[in-house]
Amino acid sequence: MTDSANRTAAAAVSGVGIVLDAVTKRYPGQQEPAVDAVSMTMPAGEIVVLVGPSGCGKTTTMRMINRLIEPTSGTVTIDGRDAAEIDPDRLRRGIGYSIQQAGLFPHMTVARNIATVPGLIGWDRKRIAARTDEMLELVGLDPGTYRRRYPRQLSGGQQQRVGVARALAADPPILLMxxxxxxxxxxxxxxLQDELLRLQAELGKTIVFVTHDFNEAVKLGDRIAVLGDRSRILQYDRPAxxxxxxxxxxxxxxxxxDAALKQLTLTRIREVTLGECATVTEDAPVAVARTAIGDGARALVLDTAGRPLRWITTADLAHADSVGGAGTAAETLSAESTLQEGLAALLGDRNATAVVTGPDGKYAGLVTIDTLVGHLAGLRTEPGTGTATDVPA
Incomplete structure (x- = not known):
């Protein structure tokens, strides 16, 4: 079973199925349709990625799901219901929508942006306020810090996190991205990709994700639809x-x-057996840090919450009065990072070692070149691993 299949099985599925049946979009004055008779089934609780060149119709196809673009013909079925029979405003309020550059309302605070859909569907203020804070925490932003900020006061990554929080605020079963x-x-x-995978593992939504980046499609998708002109489906299958x-x-x-190398994106760091190292908290006495290092080359300094900060060696402590500030910064990898990302990080570290953090940012272990090589060698000895027949429908 692939990682994406494991992820879907592990999540508590809250999404619903989507079926496109011969969905077509024709614009007046154009001889050829923009989207021509697209049919596909998107299973509940999976990430389905539409990937193809610019202008192939992938965004048009996605927007016909929530009727931002009305199909000329064909049927979009959501959880067994014909989308054409659902009031379009009601339909859209039940489907999260996240776009490039977040699409936040610049004159509204972060809190008001997130509250948009819950307010439209009649939630009371107390419930909206609680949900806003919950969503900010879910996407890794401190409510007390970011609730009253405006989009212009956020970095690009923070804006995208708020955009995802807004799309999820009313707990829709479907998220279009x-x-x-x-x-x-x-x-x-x-x-942000790692964050999306973490959220999906918790929420189990049905996500339709549009990109032109095949690497992104392989990393995120439970299934990938490779589209040609007019959204013609060239192949729709598991990434493997x-x-x-x-x-x-x-x-x-x-x-x-480099398709073989891309196979490394199908496995997460969390699936690899991690190593361990000596650790010490930043408020520990220098003598304790020296003992922690012992005969080893170095120890990892953690903050009081258990998050990795720096590597320290005996030489770093030779003239130090405290552990705080001593040593060199520790490069970290999320447990949701792929083996390909792990390999890139390891090749850039002189010790060929990377620190792995869990969902809460706390130290989870170490990954080394030997770890990855051993894992890949094990995969090669397992019969059938990585073949299409191993992936459940």
């Missing part, structure tokens, strides 16, 4: 199946010549 992380830097993008057996040359082009 239109290239939500495309406008942030690569490091922040990776962190697409990487192992692309349907045609176009799909193979998306997968790239």
């Amino acid at each position: 239109d290239e939500p992380f495309g406008a942030v830097d690569p490091i922040t993008r990776g962190l 199946a697409i990487l192992a057996d692309p349907a045609d040359e176009t799909v193979a082009g998306f997968a790239g010549s």
Whole structure:
């Protein structure tokens, strides 16, 4: 079973199924349809990624789910109901929507942005306030710090987190995400992807995610729909199946010549057996830190909440009065990071070691090159691992 399948099985599914049946969109004056007879089933509680080149119709296809764009023909069924028979405002209030650059209302505070849909559907103030704080905590932002800020006072990554919080505020079963992380830097993008996977593991929503980045699709998707012109489906399958057996040359082009390397994105760091190291808290006496290092090369300094800060060596403590401030910064990886991201981090560390943190940011263990090599070697000895037939429908 792939990691994405494990993730879906582990989550308490709160999403609902979506079925597109010959969905088509024609615009007046255009000879060819923008979307031509797309049919696919999106299972409840999974992340389905629509990936394809710019202008292929993937965003149009997604927007027909919540009727921001009305289909010309065909049927969109949500949890067994024809979406065309649901009042469009009611339909949209029951579907979360997150876009690139967050799409926050600039004149509203963070709290008011998040409260938008709950307010529209009639929640009382007390319930809205509690839900706002809950959503901020869920996406890793302190309510006391960010509740009263305006979008202009946030970084790009923080804006995207607020955008996701707003989309989830009314607890919709479906979340539509239109290239939500495309406008942030690569490091922040990776962190936001990890955050989305963490949230999905907790919430089990049905997420339809649009991107043109195949690496992002492989990392996030339980299933990937590779689209061609007019949203024609070139291949719709689990990431492992697409990487192992692309349907045609176009799909193979998306997968790239490094398709084998992309297989590393199908496994999370949390699936690897982690190592351990000596640790010491930043408020510990220097003598305690020296004892912790012992015969080892170094120890990891943690803050009082157990989050990693720095590496220290005996030399760092030679003239130090306290552990606080001594040593060099420790590079960290989220437990949700992929093996590919882990490998990149290890290659950039002179000790080929990375510190792994759990969902709460606390120290969870170490990963090394030997750890990854051993894990991959184990996968190669397991019969059938990574084949399409191993992935349940």
